[in-house]
Amino acid sequence: xxxxxxLRKLIRFRTISSTSxxxxxxxxxxNFILSELELITRGSAEFSCxxxxxxxxxxxxxxxxxxxxxxxxxxxxxxxxxxxxxxxxADWTQAExxxxxxxxxxxxxxxxxxxxxxxAQYISAIRRLPVQNKRxxxxxxxxxxxxxxxxxxxxxxxxxxxxxxxxxxxxxIALDEGLASExxxxxxxxxxxxxWWVEISSKGNTGHGSRFIENTAIEQxxxxxxxxLAFRSGQKAILHGTxxxxxxxxxxxSVARKKLGDVTSLNITTLKAGxxxxxxxxxxxxxxxxxxxxxxxxxxxxxxxxxxxxxxxxWCKECSKNEGLAWSFIGHxxxxxxxxxxxxxxxxPWYQHFVxxxxxxxxxxxxxxxxxxxxxxxxxxxxxxxxxxxxxxxSEILLHENDENIKVDVFLEGVEVYVKLISHLANS
Numbered sequence: 001x002x003x004x005x006x007l008r009k010l011i012r013f014r015t016i017s018s019t020s021x022x023x024x025x026x027x028x029x030x031n032f033i034l035s036e037l038e039l040i041t042r043g044s045a046e047f048s049c050x051x052x053x054x055x056x057x058x059x060x061x062x063x064x065x066x067x068x069x070x071x072x073x074x075x076x077x078x079x080x081x082x083x084x085x086x087x088x089x090a091d092w093t094q095a096e097x098x099x100x101x102x103x104x105x106x107x108x109x110x111x112x113x114x115x116x117x118x119x120a121q122y123i124s125a126i127r128r129l130p131v132q133n134k135r136x137x138x139x140x141x142x143x144x145x146x147x148x149x150x151x152x153x154x155x156x157x158x159x160x161x162x163x164x165x166x167x168x169x170x171x172x173i174a175l176d177e178g179l180a181s182e183x184x185x186x187x188x189x190x191x192x193x194x195x196w197w198v199e200i201s202s203k204g205n206t207g208h209g210s211r212f213i214e215n216t217a218i219e220q221x222x223x224x225x226x227x228x229l230a231f232r233s234g235q236k237a238i239l240h241g242t243x244x245x246x247x248x249x250x251x252x253x254s255v256a257r258k259k260l261g262d263v264t265s266l267n268i269t270t271l272k273a274g275x276x277x278x279x280x281x282x283x284x285x286x287x288x289x290x291x292x293x294x295x296x297x298x299x300x301x302x303x304x305x306x307x308x309x310x311x312x313x314x315w316c317k318e319c320s321k322n323e324g325l326a327w328s329f330i331g332h333x334x335x336x337x338x339x340x341x342x343x344x345x346x347x348x349p350w351y352q353h354f355v356x357x358x359x360x361x362x363x364x365x366x367x368x369x370x371x372x373x374x375x376x377x378x379x380x381x382x383x384x385x386x387x388x389x390x391x392x393x394x395s396e397i398l399l400h401e402n403d404e405n406i407k408v409d410v411f412l413e414g415v416e417v418y419v420k421l422i423s424h425l426a427n428s
Contacts, residue, residue: 001036003120003121003124003411003412003415004102004107004408004411004412006036006120006123006124007100007107007112007116007117007120007406007411008100008101008102008107008109009032009100010029010032010033010082010100010111010116010119010120011098011099011100011107011109011110011111011112011116012098012099012100012109013025013028013029013032013082013098014098015029015082015083015084015111015143016083016084016085016086016087017083017084017085017143017144017145017146017147018086018147020059020083020143021056021058021059021143021144022058024058026058026059026060026082026083026143027057027058027060029082030051030060030061030062030082030141030143031060033062033082033119033123033141034049034050034051034062036123037049037062037064037123037139039127040064040123040126040127044066046066046067046068046132047064047065047066047067047126048064048065048067049062049063049064049065050062050063051063052140052154052155052158052160053158053159054154054157054158054159055151055154055155055158056154059143059144059150059151060143061140061141061142061143061151061154061155062082062139062140062141063138063139063140063141063160064126064137064138064139064140064141065136065137065138065139066126066129066133066136066137066138066139066426067132067136068132068133068134068135068136068137068426069132069133069134070134070135071136073134073135073136073172074135074169074170074171074172075135075136075137075138075165075170075171075172076135076136076137076138076171076172076173076174076175076422076425076426077137077138077140077165077171077173077174077175077379077384078122078137078138078139078140078174078175078422079139079140079142079152079155079174079175079176079375079376079379080115080118080119080122080140080141080142080176080177081115081141081142081143081144081145081146081151081177081375082111082116082119082141082142082143083143083144083145083146083147083151084110084111084114084116084146085110085114085146085400087110087402087404088402091402092108092402092403093402093403094108094403094405095108095109095403095405096109097109097110097404098110102408105407105408105409106405106406106407106408107405107406107408107411108403108404108405109404109405110404111404112398112404112405112406113180113390113392113395113397113398113399113404113405113406114177114399114400114404115177115390115399117390117392117406117411117414118177118390118414119141120411121391121411121414121415121418122139122418124415124418125415125418125419125422126139126422128415128419129419129422129423129426130423133423133426133427134426134427135172135425135426135427135428136426137422137426138160138165140152140155142154142155142375145177145374145375148331149375149377149378151375152375152378152379153378156378156379156382168379168382168383168384169383171379171384171385172350172385172425172428173350173353173354173385173386173387173425174376174379174384174385174386174387175386175387175388175389176374176375176376176379176386176387176388176389177370177374177375177376177388177390178370178387178388178389178390178391179370179371179388179390179392179397179399180390180392180393180395180396180397180398180399180406181366181392181393181394181395182394182395182396182397183366183393183394184363184393184394185363185364185365185366185393186358186363186364186365186366186389186391186392186393186417187365187366187368187389188354188355188358188365188366188367188368188387188388188389189261189367189368189369189370189374189376189387189388189389190341190342190343190344190351190367190368190369190387190388191261191301191339191340191341191342191369191370191380192261192301192369192370192371192372192373192374192376192377192388193261193264193265193298193299193300193301193369193370193371193372193373194298194299194301194305194339194373194377195296195297195298195299195372195373196295196296196297196298196299196305196308196329197294197295197296197297197329197330197331198294198295198297198312198327198328198329198330199292199293199294199295199327199328199329199330200221200224200292200293200294200295200312200316200325200326200327201290201291201292201325201326201327201328202217202218202220202221202224202290202291202292202324202325203217203289203290203324203325204216204217204218204219204220204289204290204291204321204324205287205289206275206286206287206288206289207286207287208285208286208287209284209285209286209287210285211287213287214321215321215322215324216287216288217273217288217289217290217291217324218273218287218288218291219321220291220319220320220321220324220325221271221273221291221292221293221319221325223318223319224315224316224319224325225268225293227315227318227319228266228268228295228315229268231266231311232265232266232267235263235264235265235266236263238258238262238263239258239260239262239263241258259368259369259371260371261300261301261368261369261370261371262300262302262369263300264297264298264299264300264303264308265296265297265298265371266295266296266297266298267295267296268293268294268295269293269294269295269296270292270293270294271291271292271293272291272292272293273288273290273291273292274288275288275289294330298371298372298373299339300369301339301341301369304338305337305338305339312327313327337381340377340380340381341380342380342385342386342387343385344367348385350385350425350428351385351387353424353425353428354387354389354421354425356424357420357421357422357423357424357425357428358391358417358421360420360421360424361413361416361417361420361421363393363417365389370388374388376388390414391413391414391417391418392406392410392411392414393410393413394410395407395410
């Protein structure tokens with residue numbers, strides 16, 4: 001099966017994060033990936049593959065191992081996720097989202113950029129490595145990246161990671177998810193914004209809707225919402241260079257404007273208030289005693305997380321009537337810990353090995369901060385040198401978008417880049 005057909009077949013598995021452990025699509029896709037890896041096993045005594053024993057049967061983690069000639073050397077880890085976000089076919093105009101349609105020199109489908117393209121590119125590149133390498137190469141294909149990273153968590157808690165690999169100190173470099181570049185160079189991501197999901201709860205006076213009730217829960221929440229939206233507007237202005245503080249002179253990037261990863265984004269994602277009637281409706285004549293909202297905050301590495309926590313606490317104090325406002329984290333992974341980034345200076349020779357490996361294809365890279373969250377954050381948090389890299393250039397960024405697609409020539413160029421890059425890293 002050629003590389004493009006492999007990508008198209010991968011897209012046809014409906015591996016939607018929120019449902020696929022129940023529908024069996026994770027299992028079907030993982031078994032397909034395993035069958036493709038087994039074709040390599042038959043042709044190479046150095047290659048082996050299997051399902052990670054510690055992962056749930058309904059959410060498999062697929063592992064490939066290309067044994068190196070010197071097992072004492074730290075290994076190279078190639079990670080990618082095979083789950084995708086939902087797609088509504090009614091909103092797609094060029095193809096069905098899980099069809100893997102090839103049209104006008106492009107492959108359409110959910111995962112074409114995020115990130116079944118890299119699944120296919122890894123497999124295609126490993127098939128073509130010319131000789132046995134000095135370093136062992138591990139490939140991990142994980143689920144659930146889009147909903148928190150349970151697949152990566154299984155890997156880090158596994159016997160494979162702790163004993164066979166030998167933990168974080170025996171990984172020379174890890175590659176994971178990147179983004180398309182709209183220019184003629186590749187983007188490489190050495191860090192990412194820290195995701196915080198926060199709930200703001202509000203309590204206030206209640207009573208009949210005909211009265212002028214003061215210090216209500218909704219009143220306080222609206223005051224805080226206005227502060228949150230003002231902060232959002234300020235960060236957006238910095239991003240687009242319309243703020244006096246939007247000075248790029250001290251930024252490490254070579255571009256002339258800020259990237260999304262350079263600023264902290266904030267969005268109000270839910271609002272909840274009302275006194276239920278018990279039949280699914282809400283009272284129209286009662287001022288509710290409580291209200292809440294949730295925020296999705298992505299903290300730039302240029303900002304200390306504690307500063308954002310102090311800001312939220314300050315808003316609650318300023319907008320509270322009788323201490324009616326409070327904020328708290330939602331879910332796991334939110335804390336005041338500092339950012340984890342991979343050094344891209346002389347303290348990390350592996351970054352230069354990476355750059356040199358990409359340049360074997362005659363292409364430069366630009367280091368950036370990833371605007372969202374990936375499995376790389378778990379690797380960096382324990383000290384693994386992880387870089388986000390998806391070799392797509394001269395391409396619109398379409399992850400999670402309707403009509404997500406990748407140009408065939410861009411995809412195939414990425415395969416060639418990986419062949420040279422992986423070989424270079426495994427022999428450095």
